[in-house]
Amino acid sequence: MLLKTNSLRWAGLFAAALLLLVLMSFSIVYGYTDTTWKMAIDAFTNFDGTNEHIIIQSVRLPRALIAAAVGASLAIAGVLLQSLTKNPLAAPEIFGINAGAGFAVVITVTLFSISNLQVFTWVSFLGAAVSFIFVYIIGSIGREGLTPMKLTLAGAAMSAMFASMTQGFLVINETALEQVLFWLAGSVSGRKLETLASVFPYLLAGWIFSLIIAGKLNVLSMGEDVAKGLGLKTGLLKLGAGIVIVLLSGGAVAVAGPIGFLGIVIPHLTRAVVGIDHRWVIPYAGLLGGMLLLIADIASRYIIMPQEVPVGVMTAVIGTPFFVYIARRGFNK
Amino acid sequence: MTAGQAIATRDLTLSYGDTIIINELDLEIPKGEITVFIGGNGCGKSTLLRSIARLLKPKSGAVLLEGEAIAKLSTKDVARKMAILPQSPSAPEGLTVLQLVKQGRYPYQTWLKQWSTEDELKVRNALKATGMEELKDRTVDSLSGGQRQRAWIAMTLAQDTDTILLDEPTTYLDMTHQIEILDLLFELNEKEKRTIVMVLHDLNLACRYAHNIVAIKNQKVFAQGKPEHVINCGLVKNVFGMECEVTMDPLFGTPLCIPYGKGRCILKGKGFKDD
Numbered sequence: 001m002l003l004k005t006n007s008l009r010w011a012g013l014f015a016a017a018l019l020l021l022v023l024m025s026f027s028i029v030y031g032y033t034d035t036t037w038k039m040a041i042d043a044f045t046n047f048d049g050t051n052e053h054i055i056i057q058s059v060r061l062p063r064a065l066i067a068a069a070v071g072a073s074l075a076i077a078g079v080l081l082q083s084l085t086k087n088p089l090a091a092p093e094i095f096g097i098n099a100g101a102g103f104a105v106v107i108t109v110t111l112f113s114i115s116n117l118q119v120f121t122w123v124s125f126l127g128a129a130v131s132f133i134f135v136y137i138i139g140s141i142g143r144e145g146l147t148p149m150k151l152t153l154a155g156a157a158m159s160a161m162f163a164s165m166t167q168g169f170l171v172i173n174e175t176a177l178e179q180v181l182f183w184l185a186g187s188v189s190g191r192k193l194e195t196l197a198s199v200f201p202y203l204l205a206g207w208i209f210s211l212i213i214a215g216k217l218n219v220l221s222m223g224e225d226v227a228k229g230l231g232l233k234t235g236l237l238k239l240g241a242g243i244v245i246v247l248l249s250g251g252a253v254a255v256a257g258p259i260g261f262l263g264i265v266i267p268h269l270t271r272a273v274v275g276i277d278h279r280w281v282i283p284y285a286g287l288l289g290g291m292l293l294l295i296a297d298i299a300s301r302y303i304i305m306p307q308e309v310p311v312g313v314m315t316a317v318i319g320t321p322f323f324v325y326i327a328r329r330g331f332n333k
Numbered sequence: 334m335t336a337g338q339a340i341a342t343r344d345l346t347l348s349y350g351d352t353i354i355i356n357e358l359d360l361e362i363p364k365g366e367i368t369v370f371i372g373g374n375g376c377g378k379s380t381l382l383r384s385i386a387r388l389l390k391p392k393s394g395a396v397l398l399e400g401e402a403i404a405k406l407s408t409k410d411v412a413r414k415m416a417i418l419p420q421s422p423s424a425p426e427g428l429t430v431l432q433l434v435k436q437g438r439y440p441y442q443t444w445l446k447q448w449s450t451e452d453e454l455k456v457r458n459a460l461k462a463t464g465m466e467e468l469k470d471r472t473v474d475s476l477s478g479g480q481r482q483r484a485w486i487a488m489t490l491a492q493d494t495d496t497i498l499l500d501e502p503t504t505y506l507d508m509t510h511q512i513e514i515l516d517l518l519f520e521l522n523e524k525e526k527r528t529i530v531m532v533l534h535d536l537n538l539a540c541r542y543a544h545n546i547v548a549i550k551n552q553k554v555f556a557q558g559k560p561e562h563v564i565n566c567g568l569v570k571n572v573f574g575m576e577c578e579v580t581m582d583p584l585f586g587t588p589l590c591i592p593y594g595k596g597r598c599i600l601k602g603k604g605f606k607d608d
Contacts, residue, residue, distance in 0.1 A: 219436055222428075222433070225388050225417070225419035225422070228387070228388050229388065230412050230437070231408045231410075231412030231440040232408075276425055
């Protein structure tokens with residue numbers, strides 16, 4: 001644990017918030033189109049209709065905001081899932097959330113021939129929610145109710161099912177493949193501010209609610225029996241956490257498509273910084289998640305310039321070695 | 334219902350699926366005493382304890398806590414009157430002893446009242462009573478088995494309840510630490526008159542520490558009472574299916590059960606019992 005006292009943690013939280021804002025301005029200023037800090041400021045205070053100003057306002061700004069919001073949401077959803085399942089490798093993508101969203105989008109394209117990002121937003125939100133609700137229900141069947149093991153197994157099964165059905169549809173329909181491929185890779189670019197605005201209330205509700213239940217998650221982390229003995233309504237808490245997970249990861253996937261690894265990497269990184277108290281882990285994970293996705297997105301513009309690497313690929317490149325590290329550390333214990 | 338009962342069960346039936354574990358049980362557990370459940374593996378003594386702690390819903394019947402049906406009380410109210418320490422609990426990696434013990438105050442926390450001086454005091458007392466003050470900043474996973482169990486007991490003490498339930502609190506501990514834990518519980522009972530109900534595997538330690546033994550067999554209570562009144566060869570044979578002699582603990586005078594069996598016998602004509 002890096003920050004051991006609460007005053008250090010408050011200071012760190014403030015610094016992280018500041019750094020997030022700095023990264024957002026970097027995301028606005030740096031990219032393929034040459035812009036300067038002065039232009040960026042002018043674009044908001046003294047808009048003159050030049051190409052650069054238009055790009056800053058309608059491309060770079062939404063992109064920065066979306067990266068921050070999506071990164072924060074995925075990271076917090078990952079914290080909740082890891083806590084709920086007691087599985088250090090848990091993340092939205094392993095619980096059928098991304099696969100469900102992807103399948104819903106592919107169905108929309110292949111069966112209804114719709115390829116509109118705004119439509120994708122709602123369809124994928126719906127797909128993510130339906131998939132996770134299925135996983136949750138399957139994981140709750142049986143006498144003991146929802147257990148970490150059953151939830152993980154149900155998630156793996158649903159993911160596999162949706163992923164293979166998605167592939168099946170894409171094999172049959174090649175034109176659809178082209179249309180959804182970029183979406184399936186996950187990206188925060190090319191989205192309008194309205195896309196974010198339409199799901200923002202859900203994300204905001206998820207952030208607030210996750211902070212409210214943070215203390216209760218600490219109690220639950222000591223085990224179901226201990227938590228019940230202390231008077232915690234564990235069934236209700238798990239249901240509440242499940243709803244928050246749907247709001248956050250469903251909202252995130254709706255805006256940016258399936259972006260992997262953030263949900264796994266950030267919770268671990270956060271615990272290394274502030275320890276295991278959810279009341280600190282959740283706000284920190286949100287900030288760090290936003291920061292990582294901003295960094296990955298900025299980097300994605302420079303790697304094969306003038307082309308861009310989908311940010312989902314960037315997070316995977318950063319995340320995979322980390323994933324292996326966690327898995328090995330877990331097995332050695 | 335007399336004032337002398339902490340817990341009672343009425344017509345309590347417990348089951349796993351269709352398998353009945355405890356059948357129509359009426360049990361009374363005296364206040365201010367140490368009660369120990371004994372019985373063979375799988376006899377349902379842990380299940381009974383879990384159900385008293387409201388961790389398991391009964392199939393039918395009720396558990397009464399100080400005369401009130403536990404199912405009708407709010408779960409936080411119950412947590413302010415009765416604490417449960419489950420069998421081999423596990424703390425998340427990295428949790429410190431202090432953080433663990435503080436969680437014992439959860440039942441007292443509300444939206445308006447997050448952490449009070451009383452909470453602080455109860456936590457400090459719990460650490461003191463269990464001798465964990467020095468170790469409070471260590472992580473639970475870095476402690477030895479005995480220390481870890483004391484940390485968990487400190488958490489249940491911070492809960493500040495009249496009744497404490499413990500499911501096999503001495504499992505996986507060596508003999509020194511078994512005695513240490515049981516001495517601690519005995520002192521809590523002596524000094525603060527807390528009602529202690531636990532499941533123990535060691536019959537001889539049960540006889541030494543319990544005021545009240547509850548022997549469970551065939552979904553029922555086979556016998557209940559002071560160890561010196563209920564523990565004899567007949568009971569052990571019936572409840573555990575084991576041949577033994579019962580003699581007197583030379584240090585405490587409580588019943589001491591010595592099993593027959595195979596083994597390296599160096600006394601002529603003893604050890605193995607012919608039927």
